[in-house]
Amino acid sequence: MKTALLLIAGSLLILIVILAVNTANFESRQIEAEPADVSAFDSGAIAERLSRGLKLHTISHSLDGPIEAEAFFALHAQLASDYPLTHKTLVRETVSDYSLLYTWEGTKPELPAALLLAHQDVVPVETGSEDAWEQPPYSGHIDATHVWGRGAMDDKGSLFCIMEAVEGLIARGYQPERTVLLAFGHDEELGGPQGATQIAELLASRGIKAEYVLDEGGAVTEGTLSMLDSPVAVIGIAEKGSVSIDLVVETLGGHSSMPPRQTGIGILSAAIATLEANPVPGGIAGPVELMFNHIGPELDFPINMVMANLWLFRPVLERVFASDPSMDAMQRTTTAATIINGGVKTNVLPSRVKATVNFRILPGDTHDSVFEHVVGTIADDRIQVTKRRESRNPSPVSPVDSLGFKAIQKTVRDYFPTAIVTPYLVMGGTDSRYYSEISTNLYRFAPFLYNNEDRERIHGTNERIAIDTLGRAAGFYTRVIELTTAPGAANSL
Ligand SMILES: [Zn+2]
The missing domain is CATH 3.30.70.360 (Alpha-Beta Plaits)
Known part of the structure; x- marks a missing residue:
């Protein structure tokens, strides 16, 4: 009897020691932030250019419906006049009549390229919801804090901020070592059959490879995890x-x-x-497990202990996940x-x-x-x-130790120093999936801070973007391009 009790006590002690050691070794994966100067860009000026872009009805109606040709051409013309240095320095090609591919040849064109994606098209405003918009959806209205309009968040905000970044880099004489490609599809909201698909095919036919691809998908989110006060920056490494x-x-x-x-x-x-x-059948593995490894160390006891000891708690966690549709979707x-x-x-x-x-x-x-x-x-x-x-x-799962991921992760920390960065699984689809022939390193992240209410505006009513986030986003794209294409810059990662 006594021996049995001693055995039980001994086993318990060993278990506690293992749990404690694993928790103690569950180290933060967050990179030390070196806060960037977020005032380098004039957010008001970017807002004005974005506002004009939002007035254009580049709507994806349906696969067999009419194309808003005039609106797309007007957007192309606006980009050419708003970003003259970019249009002088980069080669611009039109693919499938409306999609755009820009090539900024590097000094070492033999290196795999840096490929940044955004899309020009927007979803229609749902019939009957027009009156619920505080500002008309194609007004591009600017008030004290926001630029309003369909596409502000998805995805013209990114498109314009990428252009701002490139224009700014050229203005100060920057020369990339690696070729920089920008690809802006025109039918992402319809699944990208003519845009991303054709651009990816064109690049493949030229034998072009990309070191990494950066597309929309994740963002810096506030209020998604109740147990964490900090914003969480989610970088999509795969999509369902x-x-x-x-x-x-x-x-x-x-x-x-x-x-x-x-x-x-x-x-x-x-x-x-x-x-x-x-x-x-599903379970906690792959991108979701990686997410635990990135967020877990930032959480308080006992949740950090649970995440540090998945070998023991996995079945319990899987059951907890199964009880909530949004969490269950991550594991099966x-x-x-x-x-x-x-x-x-x-x-x-x-x-x-x-x-x-x-x-x-x-x-x-x-x-x-x-x-x-x-x-x-x-x-x-x-x-x-x-x-x-x-x-x-589903897309392949991209690694978290590539140059592209590390550059994005580092830059997020510098531009959003309080955010916890983590890889995650994107539930919807993005254009990036078509580029898996071009690159194994596909990342889905846009450098904007959204709370739960903001996220409902995407594809919903009252889509808008905060003006003061625009300069930050342009700075973010600038830094990612520099970190991945400047000679020797990768050594700092
Ligand atoms: Zn989108």
């Missing part, structure tokens, strides 16, 4: 894929007075319920039945019932593996299961 799977049941139909025990609707409903009860391929059709009359059994289930695919899964999961889970040969063509696999 997507597949929609159609389920069809065809039966004889007939009159509702003598139905079979299970109708087509019953068969299909049971299948959907089975899929919801048996989600694709999600299942969402989004369309169901069948039946037109109260007394007729439908002969054909159809449902569509959309899955957002976690890196590690593929649309093929999700399809197999669906077929195997339903296990009902009365149901025809087909995968829609527009499926896409």
Whole structure:
């Protein structure tokens, strides 16, 4: 008896020591901040140029809809006149009529390039929501604090600040060693079939490789993590894929007075319920685990101890994550039945019932593996299961020790010294995924500070951007370009 108690006490002691040692060794991954001079750019002047850009209706309506050609051409003309040095120094090419590719050849063009992305197009203003806008969506209205308009945050703010950075660098005689490429697609909001896809193909056909790609996606966020007071800068290192799977049941139909025990609707409903009860297995790994490693050391006891000891607490954390849709989406391929059709009359059994289930695919899964999961889970040969063509696999996961990541991470710390920087998984899609042939280092981050309320403005009403963040963003892009393209600059990382 005594020996058993001693054994238990001994094991507990060992466990406590292991937990404590792991927690003590769970060191901060944050780079020492060297606060930058954020007043180097004139935010008011950038706001004025952005405001004019926001007046242009570069709207992506639909894949088969009309293109706002005049608006895109007007934006191209504005860029040429607002950024004359850039247009004198860089080669500008038009791709698929409306997308832009700028090449600033480096002194060592044999080095892989630095590729910065943004998109010119914006989503339409939802019909009926116009009156909810405090300022008309294409007014480019400037008040004391903000520039208002569709596209201010997504993504003309980035586009203009990238141009400001390049113009500023040329003005002071900067010469990159590595070639700098700027690619501004015109149909990102429609999935980028003509813009990013074609630019990436063009670059690939020229044998061009990029050391890294910087696109939109993450930002500096405030108020996302209740346990952390500091803002969190999230840099997307991967994005989820997507597949929609159609389920069809065809039966004889007939009159509702003598139905079979299970109708087509019953068969299909049971299948959907089975899929919801048996989600694709997931877990804390990959980008989410990396995120824990970056945020964990900044948290207080006992949460830091939990994150430092995933070997023990992983199952508990996974269960906690599973209870919240936004957290669960980070650890698994999600299942969402989004369309169901069948039946037109109260007394007729439908002969054909159809449902569509959309899955957002976690890196590690593929649309093929999700399809197999669906077929195997339903296990009902009365149901025809087909995968829609527009499926896409998740992006590869980009490393966090590349030159590009380190430069972005360092620059975020310098321009947002209180922010905790972490890699993360992007839930939506960006243009960057098309560039995986060009580079293995794809990062999704825009240098703007957003709180929870701001984020709802993206694709929503009252989109606007704070004027005082514009100079900071231009400074950020300037520094990232310098750190990755100036001779010897990488040595400081
Ligand atoms: Zn966007």
